[in-house]
Amino acid sequence: MSFYAVDSVTFSYTGRNDLFKAISFSLEENECIGIVGANGSGKTTLAKLMMGILKPHNGDIYLEGGNTQDISLSEIGSKVGYVFQNPDKQLFCPTVQEQMEFSSKYGGANCADRADYYLELFDLAKLKSSSTLELSRGEKQRLALASVMSRNVRFVIMDEPTTGLDILRKQQLENCLLSLREEGKGYMLISHESGFMSRHTDRVMGLKPEGVEYLR
């Protein structure tokens, strides 16, 4: 049984034109996969479908054998970490520190000790008591990454995680991806940066209206 199984999924926002037709593929827990496609081809939509935020019109998505439509968002979220394309959508706590501690405080996740490590890793330690709303775009992106990584999930879906990151921070993210791999965790990477993509994925899928195809 695959970790993720996407079974002939179609989706449309308007109810008329399908964004893509009958997509099927499967992912293993320790697999590192990349998704590419033109602007508006549905990469973010696919990620949201896999996280259960959106429901497919046709077809099903299975996470460890269970249909994502029957699993609560929180259960999916406790297995799979999701880094939103827009970090504003991800950050909901008043301060950086509270954002990092939220899951352990309310969800019983054991991440308090890892929180400091990831704040340090992403250069956020000195901003601990800052308001999340006052951060720059790049800092928000790093906080979103740090809060997901600290939760010790088994698989991570990242939607354009390099947006807003400068070379230095990109390198920090690259180290982070390498350590995920070392821990035997997989991830799905959505990105336009081909170099970044090729260094950190085992295979790459292209998303087109007629479906997916393996590019590598």
Next chain:
Amino acid sequence: MRSLIEVRNLSFKYSESGPFILDSISTNIQKGSITAVAGLSGCGKSTFAFCLCGAIPKSLPGILEGDILVDGSDIKGIPLSSLARKVGIVFQDVDNQLFLPTVEAEIAFAPENQNLHYDEIEEIVEGVIKTLDIEHLRDRNPSRLSGGEKHLAAIASVLSLNPDIIILDEVFSELDQEKKKLMADTIQMLKKQGKTIIMIDHDIENLMIADTILLMKDGSIEDRIEVDEDYELLCSRLRDFFLYRKE
């Protein structure tokens, strides 16, 4: 070439007791050039952009010292909506920029404000749609577009304003390769039309279309690079700036 924008001793902080976000910046920007502002995230690039278009302190509060002169006149005395004819800005967060129900309405918004004739507006709208190749987005609701498409819509809505100076705050970041190329070509074309472009970015590849690169660090401009040197040399110089700042 003469300098179109002159920045003198510009400092900014959000509150009296807060740290300086911008720290005595002095620089000038040549007319008809592409100037890039680069630096690590959080170094004050976007704040600098908001100062250049007058949004700080007119609309976003804070304590600003120093002067910005556009075409010789201090922008302090010019109302934001009049300054718009000179300086247009594409926000980094486009969700904050677009508010109308269709992309076409967004593009028409600026020329409508200038009280142009209907036929002129139509011509401008068609021109912008063609330049950016976004016919397919015309009737779509901006809030339902993908990240990259939203950026294109936001750029279109500023191009129709036809300002002399265009500030682009990380417009490349969510575009795919094809659209990135289109964007770079569009910027070059705008330069040929005599526009002055200020682009904020930290991707070395994107920075290469600039004539001048201003390197920012902790709220001040560390270095100014005129892009005429060898490509490889420039790349390694930029990489050094980004990566080895900690020592």
Next chain:
Amino acid sequence: MNFDPRTKLIMVFLISSAAVFIREITSLFFLLLMTMFLCRYFSISLWSSIRKLRRLWSFFFVLAFIQSMFTTGGEVLVRAGDFRILTTAGLYSGVSIILRMAIIIYSALIIANTPALDIIYGLIAMKLPYEIAFMVLLAMKFLPLFREEFVDSITAVQLAGVDIYRIPVKKKLSIYAYILTPSVIKALSRARYISLSMECRGFRAHPERTSYIRLRMGKGDYLGIFAAATAIFMIISFNF
């Protein structure tokens, strides 16, 4: 035919003012029929709108019920011991409340089903200053903005592994309190940036402003307004 947004605004204005002034149940009933006919004409599904506004309807029914209990006069219909629970006058006022609300809701649906921009340009064409018309547009946008921020936050909370539907009430409330402030601030800050974006694109630089959406009142529009006015007049005089 496609009516000018102004025509719709005038029709809705006529209907809703008539709904407020008319006292007779039969007239109200015919006015409701006319409003429903107009809704059908503008292809608004009557049933789905009833279903969507379920909670509102039940609120009106409770309101009508209370109103009819407290209005006395006429013959007593239901009595409990010495108490008059329902009288003809009470029933009368209860039914007219329901009818009136139905008319106002259905006529509002005609506006709600017209693109927001058409309404705004319609208002501007009716000589409302454009600054105020756009303020209306932004005000109409704020609640959905706030709702969007809040819903996004709830989604993010769940994806952070917290099952908001299963945790104890006390914790749940504390989470809501937690995310409420940032959601309000985020919505406010977006509204502020949107008004900045408008100014940065020259809004209010000129006293006059062109409309890219061209509105034209045709023969059909005047005919439509005339027909609606006549129908309302007939409905009112029907009972005299």
